[in-house]
Amino acid sequence: MSDADRKLVARMRAGEQSAFEAFFATYAPRLAAFVSRRESLDPAGIEDMVQTSLIKAIRSLGSFRGEAALYTWLCTICRNELLAQRRKSARQPVHESSDADGAARDKLLELCVPSDQEPPNELERAAHSHAVANTLNSMPERYARVLEWKYGDGFSVEEIAGMLGVTPVAVQSLLARARKEFKDLWCAETAQ
Amino acid sequence: MTPSDPSLPDEDEEALEHSLEQGLRRAPLTDAAYARIHAAVADEWRASHPPKSRWAARQWAAMAAGLAAIIVIAVVVLRSTGKPDTLGVIARIEGDGLILRHTFLPDRKLAVGTTLHSREVFTAGGSVLIELKEGGTLRVARGTRLEVTGGGAVAVEEGEAYADLPPGSTRASTFVVRTPFGLVEHLGTQFDVSVNNDLRIRVREGRVRLRRDSDTETVAAGTELLVPRNGPTTQRAIATHGPEWSWVEALEPDYVIENRALIEFLQWAARETGRRLSFMDEHAHEVAEETRLHGSISGLSPGKALETVLTTTSLRYEFEDGVVKVSSGG
Numbered sequence: 001m002s003d004a005d006r007k008l009v010a011r012m013r014a015g016e017q018s019a020f021e022a023f024f025a026t027y028a029p030r031l032a033a034f035v036s037r038r039e040s041l042d043p044a045g046i047e048d049m050v051q052t053s054l055i056k057a058i059r060s061l062g063s064f065r066g067e068a069a070l071y072t073w074l075c076t077i078c079r080n081e082l083l084a085q086r087r088k089s090a091r092q093p094v095h096e097s098s099d100a101d102g103a104a105r106d107k108l109l110e111l112c113v114p115s116d117q118e119p120p121n122e123l124e125r126a127a128h129s130h131a132v133a134n135t136l137n138s139m140p141e142r143y144a145r146v147l148e149w150k151y152g153d154g155f156s157v158e159e160i161a162g163m164l165g166v167t168p169v170a171v172q173s174l175l176a177r178a179r180k181e182f183k184d185l186w187c188a189e190t191a192q
Numbered sequence: 193m194t195p196s197d198p199s200l201p202d203e204d205e206e207a208l209e210h211s212l213e214q215g216l217r218r219a220p221l222t223d224a225a226y227a228r229i230h231a232a233v234a235d236e237w238r239a240s241h242p243p244k245s246r247w248a249a250r251q252w253a254a255m256a257a258g259l260a261a262i263i264v265i266a267v268v269v270l271r272s273t274g275k276p277d278t279l280g281v282i283a284r285i286e287g288d289g290l291i292l293r294h295t296f297l298p299d300r301k302l303a304v305g306t307t308l309h310s311r312e313v314f315t316a317g318g319s320v321l322i323e324l325k326e327g328g329t330l331r332v333a334r335g336t337r338l339e340v341t342g343g344g345a346v347a348v349e350e351g352e353a354y355a356d357l358p359p360g361s362t363r364a365s366t367f368v369v370r371t372p373f374g375l376v377e378h379l380g381t382q383f384d385v386s387v388n389n390d391l392r393i394r395v396r397e398g399r400v401r402l403r404r405d406s407d408t409e410t411v412a413a414g415t416e417l418l419v420p421r422n423g424p425t426t427q428r429a430i431a432t433h434g435p436e437w438s439w440v441e442a443l444e445p446d447y448v449i450e451n452r453a454l455i456e457f458l459q460w461a462a463r464e465t466g467r468r469l470s471f472m473d474e475h476a477h478e479v480a481e482e483t484r485l486h487g488s489i490s491g492l493s494p495g496k497a498l499e500t501v502l503t504t505t506s507l508r509y510e511f512e513d514g515v516v517k518v519s520s521g522g
Contacts, residue, residue, distance in 0.1 A: 015243035024230055032226075033218035047225045048401075048408050054233045055403075059240060125214070132215025151209065152216030179208055 004162065005070035013061055027074055028054065030153045034075055037133065037152065039082055049085065053078040069163035071153075135185050143178035150175060231366035232377055232403065235345060276309035277343035280324040284443060287318020287334060313339045316351065321443045328357035328367070331443045341370060352386040354440045358463075373419045374404035381413070382463075384440070391419040396432040396466050432466035433514055441465060444494055449501065454483035457501060462516045464494035472519035476507055480518065 011019030028050060035041065035049045057077050064073060136144040149155045149163070157175070161168045221229075282290060282304050292300045293313040301317070308314075308322065316336040323329055325343060332338060336351025346353065347370040357367050357378055369376040373391035376383075381398025385391070393400055394416045402409045402417060402425075409425060411417040416430045430436075444464050449457055458480055462469035471477040483505060489497040498516070502509055506521040 012237065013241050015238075015241045020234060020237050024233065028226055028229055028233075029219070029221075032221045036218045036220040037216065043221055043225060044410065046220050047229060048410075050221070051229045051232050051403075052408065054229065055236045058233060058237045061241070128211075129215045132212065147212060148216060151212035152218070154217075179205065179212075182212070183208055 003066075006066040009061055009064050009066070009070065023070075024054075027071060030071065031074060031078055033152060034078060035082070037129075037148070038079075039085075049078065049081060053081050056081065071149075071155075071163060131186075131189070135182060135189060138185055139178070139181055142174070143181050146171070146174050147178050147182060227366050228377060228379065231344060231368055232375065235342065235368060235370075235375070238342070276311055277340075278325050279308040279310065279340045279343060279346065280322045280330065282306045282308070282320060283323045283329070283445060284321035285318060286320070286443065289316070289318050290320045290332070291315045291317050308340050310340045310342050313337075319439060319443055321445060323445065324357075324367070328355065329445050330355050331440055333439055344368065345370065347371070348385055348387050350387050352384065354382070354384045356382045373421075374402050377401045377403060379410075382466075383411075384437075390421060391417075393417045393419075394430055394436075396437070397463070431514065433511075434466075437466055441493055441495070446490060447497070449485040449487060449489055452485050453481060454485055454501070454505065454507075455480040457485060458498075458516070458518060461494045461498040461501075465498075465511075465516070467511065467514050467516045470515050470517050472517050475520045476518050479505065479507055479520070 008019055008023060012023055031050045031053060032046055035046050035053075039045075039049075041049065053074065057074055060077070064070070068076075136147065139147075146160060146164075149160050150157075155163070157168045157171045161171045164171065166174075282302055285304055288301065290302045290306075290308075291314060292302055293315060294300070299315075302308075302314075314332075314337070316332045316334055316338065318334050320332045321329060322332065330346065331354040333352035333354075336353060337349040338351070338353065339347040339349070341347050344366045345368045349372065353369065355367060355369065355378060367378050369385050371385065371387045371391055373387070376385050376393060377400065379399040379401060381400055382396040383398075383400045384394040384396070386394075391402075393402060393411055395411045395413050397413050399413065400411045400417075402411065402419065404419075409417065411427065414429055414432055415427050417425060417427050419425045441464060447457070447460055455477075458469055471480065485501065489500065492500060498509060502518075507518055508521050509516055509518045511517075
């Protein structure tokens with residue numbers, strides 16, 4: 001859909017180092033954020049998921065035709081990995097650790113938590129994130145997706161326009177409608 | 193923290209946008225985590241998408257396959273094109289050391305001080321200590337077949353290698369060992385990789401991750417992961433010290449004690465012997481912090497160095513359950 005995406009992939013397939021670096025810098029953090037918004041994984045789990053998804057994407061670069069934006073293609077790969085992971089986890093028995101050191105380690109980790117992530121702040125932030133995710137889940141998919149790209153992934157209006165294959169003006173209009181829908185739903189939920 | 197209070201005017205878009213950002217923005221990983229992901233993904237990318245020019249050269253060489261002389265020239269040209277990455281420098285050799293394997297030229301025995309580059313293939317005739325360019329060391333056991341695949345990557349076809357990448361070294365986040373069984377990535381650690389009929393990973397400190405196709409398995413300190421050619425992997429607890437690690441300790445890097453604080457030496461010796469350092473009393477801790485060392489421990493094993501150095505102080509030590517216990521002499 002985006003000529004820039006197709007060119008970037010072509011350069012990566014030609015072994016161009018700068019193309020790989022641009023790809024990684026653009027998409028690895030966004031994919032990490034994408035995973036953390038969808039699954040309650042610890043950082044090591046998120047790291048594994050991002051790494052596995054990117055490696056699968058690298059192996060499949062030849063199949064990228066540019067019909068979808070590179071980011072949405074990566075998200076599809078990542079979503080499939082998350083599903084596979086969930087199925088795998090469901091098959092594995094749950095072990096309870098009796099490791100006495102575990103509690104001590106957790107205690108130490110608590111001591112290492114940065115001040116802006118101390119429990120009250122972190123709980124408040126998590127509750128807010130959860131509420132936002134719930135509201136997005138009840139919205140039409142195209143509205144939720146465009147809000148996530150803009151406010152979660154930090155894509156510019158022009159970049160979103162490229163990903164959707166529409167004009168920036170159309171994206172502005174779509175964003176305005178999405179924000180209104182979000183606000184209406186949020187107010188309805190908080191009023192309950 | 194509400195996105196936009198119903199009582200607020202409709203034009204209060206800023207509060208709504210701020211609230212959406214608060215709810216959706218995430219920065220879940222550290223720079224070190226991204227560096228590890230980068231190393232693994234870049235490794236995959238390089239393997240699956242070599243630079244066009246190199247690929248073209250290989251094609252050309254294949255077309256001229258009938259002419260042995262041309263093939264030789266092509267290989268030499270191919271090896272000399274592009275600037276190879278540097279892995280590190282040979283710091284110590286025991287026995288026959290490291291032998292550089294050439295496709296067409298005779299093998300060459302390498303001396304201490306030789307720099308190792310990517311695309312070079314070696315056999316270890318003895319055990320070898322390599323100081324990595326960006327921090328840490330790699331120790332290679334006798335009989336190991338090894339290829340340098342990048343500045344922070346080696347492939348072990350057969351044999352045993354021990355990586356020590358202390359926290360704080362630049363390379364600490366991006367060192368990988370490729371094996372026929374999968375890719376071993378360290379997560380800030382000391383670990384041993386042994387490749388024979390199966391793959392054995394033993395982790396002394398930190399964590400290690402084995403990646404095979406889409407599967408990953410993490411191995412914690414004090415654990416051994418066994419990966420057979422067929423069948424499921426198994427993990428078991430192991431001691432991080434003792435005779436099994438003696439070949440590693442025999443190759444420890446030179447440690448200069450001159451004018452160094454005793455506590456730094458104790459931390460080094462404990463780490464080198466796979467143990468944790470513990471002070472049994474506050475006075476011992478103070479003495480270790482305040483004492484400056486002079487002299488040399490060159491040629492001594494970490495255990496012997498510990499014994500030698502502490503006899504010159506008022507402190508005593510004992511090994512107990514993976515701990516170096518240091519106390520006041522009394």
